[in-house]
Amino acid sequence: MAISKIWRAALAVGLALGGLPAAQAQSWEETVAEARGQTLYWNAWGGDEGINDYVAWVGERLAEEYDIELVHVKLSDTAEAVRKVVAEKAAGRHADGSVDLIWINGENFKAMKDQDLLHGPITPSLPNYALIDVAANPAIELDFTIPTGGYESPYGQAKLVFIYDTQTVSEPPASMAALLDHAAANPGRVTYPAPPQFLGTTFLKQALYELVDDPEALLLEAGDNFDAVTAPLWAYLDRLHPVLWRDGKDFPSGDDALIRLLDEGAVDFALSFHPGKASSAIAQDLLPDTVRTFVLAEGTIGNTHYVAIPYNAAHKAAAMVAANFLLSPEAQARKQHPDVWGDMTVLSMDRLSEEGRAQFDALPRGIATLGPAELGPTLPEPHPSWMTRIEASWLERYGS
């Protein structure tokens, strides 16, 4: 199948570029002991109540188990944390930095790694990292095709899903082409967030995968082939934009905005990177219980998110303990709970104890959440260079 071929190609590229350096000197027991009594500043996107509640729960557990006080530094954009570390480096604060742990992936990770702003590699030191079967799930060490090199520790997987209301749409589109047809037949009822918002960029990448002749080109750095490869995407958007919501002259800010528009009846579809989003929105009275989730037949883009520790973090030990705790079956199962976050675990079920597996088996699934089989194939993220250039090109074409 084409998809597994894409993943194999991604893996080959990744292995050629990376590989894990040796483990740290300090033993895990020493790290845990050092972490006691530390205050941990976790810089994490704070725009979702369910996620904020989860972070608060992690804080309670870290306090109980390890005597660590967790402070959630709520970001509206992860780049804020990156900037903070850069500013600290600029000011010569090479130790005792204000950011201990960052929820990170993709562009932000690349920016920090490229500028040597990260502590690590950290994953070789984390006992719970053994619960991930990396050989069976190589994508876990490829963050937007960039090898993680152990400088960030995974803690969840996301996948693009679509949400619709069964009261307004009877047959949801199964491809990007069908989505265009729906938009043409129902002008003003389809929209997506404007890039560089990550969901908007993901929507473009999703379209790109379906429209390009050779998806494997997307795994390598974009070069002179950019115009040729992306030409079908712009042709598609040129047809889509005139029939978009607000004629494509305004865009929602993200999945919460889309869910509000879907609830109001302004649009027919919402997008989300959380497969459990529809169910959790129903539970929070943000959507009617007639909404359901769907994915496209040929698969949708998925990626992994991570935590990383800045090179100058003041409380590295506490950050390590937190990263390890986030990989525990307890923390992962809670994260996957549809009422909490509804994210997919990064752990490999066959590496877990009976007890650990039981925690996942016991999870309920919301009425609007698709099962693992129904979620369909996962497409890998293209190399970040594609994203950067597509965002710039999009801005030039449709920016104002």
Next chain:
Amino acid sequence: MAADAAPPDGSRRAGFLRLVPGLTLAVFLGPVAAGLVGTLLPAFGFLPALGGEAVSLDPWRTLAEYPGVADATLRSFVTGLSATAISFTLVALFCAAAYGTRWFGRVRAVLAPLLAVPHAALAMGLAFLLAPSGWILRALSPWLTGFDRPPDLALAPDPYGWNLVLALVMKEVPFLFLMTLGALNQVPAERSMRVAQSLGYDRMSGWLKTVLPRLYPQIRLPVFAVVAFSVSVVDVAMILTVTPAPTLGVLILRWANDPDLTLQFQAAAGACLQGVVVLAALGTWIAAEKAAASLGRIWIRRGARRMPAGLNAAALGGLCGAALLGVLGLVGLTIWSFARRWRFPDALPSEWSLANWTRRADQLAEPLMTTVWLGLASAAIALVLVLLCLEAEQRTGRRPTNRALWLLYTPLIVPQVAFLFGAQILLVGGGLDGHWIGLVWAHLLFVLPYIFLSLSDPYRALDSRYARAAACLGAGPWRIFGRVKLPMLLRPILIAFAVGFAVSVGEYLPTVFAGAGRLTTLTTEAVALAGGGDRRTIGTLVVLQGVLPLALFALAAVTPVLMRRATFGREG
């Protein structure tokens, strides 16, 4: 100022007090100047931490090449100047039409509370009112409009910026009106009006021809502050302009937050450009002042006694309309804070709930606490400094020069982003980013000028014979200050404190930069949600944003009454 105006021994006894005004200005303006340099250097390519080690024009080149920069710059310029012109015209016409009538007091009673509500809260109220799925269309649908789904129209936010202008007018009209009220005490308005009316001028033409020309110089600085603020505002623009058609300020904040760190240079250049745009807007305004003055002189010389009929109704209508939109929007969001389900096109929620308040209480608590202590701390520090400055002025007999007043206004006229960008690097260097000290300092910059504005006139207006009488009874200057002046000025002091608190509650950009995301207030949380967040949560945040300053104003109004009652109760 003549030294003989000072009380005997004043200048010698004032001691450290003499240094306070200069010190206050230095504490404030030093970091502002340093912040400006910190913005200017990266704008010309110099920021070694990010690999910028040579001076170059590259940031300006990338800035100029960025799609839509010219449009955004023009949008900032036009919306800011329009909002100022409309606000000023409305206030001037209203004052002309209503001066000396009962409308004057009534409108003041409505506008003063609106001034206390943060810009962002009013903007979000307006957004809910005018949106395609907003309250007005909900009330009219489907019975009148036939809509059972929101129409696909860019009503609010909009791509042209008229919502931005409207929101600014809603907020600047009360500000300019209250500034005008204060200034009216300093010009012989009543006498001029009596003379004008005895010569046959009607109320409006009399006021515009005799009072306004003398009044305007008194409110010129506040008007300049309005121009600068409106041209560079970020939070209101984020709420009310559409994503692809932002203002320059919004673009700068986007770049400053971009994961691609090379955009920091472009952001710095943008922040400098913002400064240029403000200067250009002020220049345009000053040119318009000159034109208006010469046209006005011709108009006055012609001697027409009557204004066109309907003009006073239009001024009153415009003013009340703006106030009504403000109040309705806030009411709408208050209802949201008690809603469980409120779908289009229901005019009211279909299900009600207290859960927005109870279930989210702990999430609200943190920004609420930060907002409260930050407001109290910055207002208290600013109040002490302002009182000491004013006392120093009375004892030394030296009134601040015009230039000193301009310096005080600097933080209100230099666009915030222009020095906050550089100041952030300073704060990081001092380890004060995201620290309460840095945040309080950032707020002080904006709180202090407003407290000074609010308190200087009542302080100077206090009859000096009280102090002299106390001195004759043997009281020293500090005793007079503590036992005579402060108690007599309790009401204006408390009101000035409430003004400072309200300013602090509303600050967005200084909180974002100095708070470094670690310290958030009701305003930063609300603006973060404005784009598409849960309206129920927005409702709770906006209610708190409005209630806090209003509560403090209410306390300021009630406390002196209660204290007087307690005093007279005890003594009588």
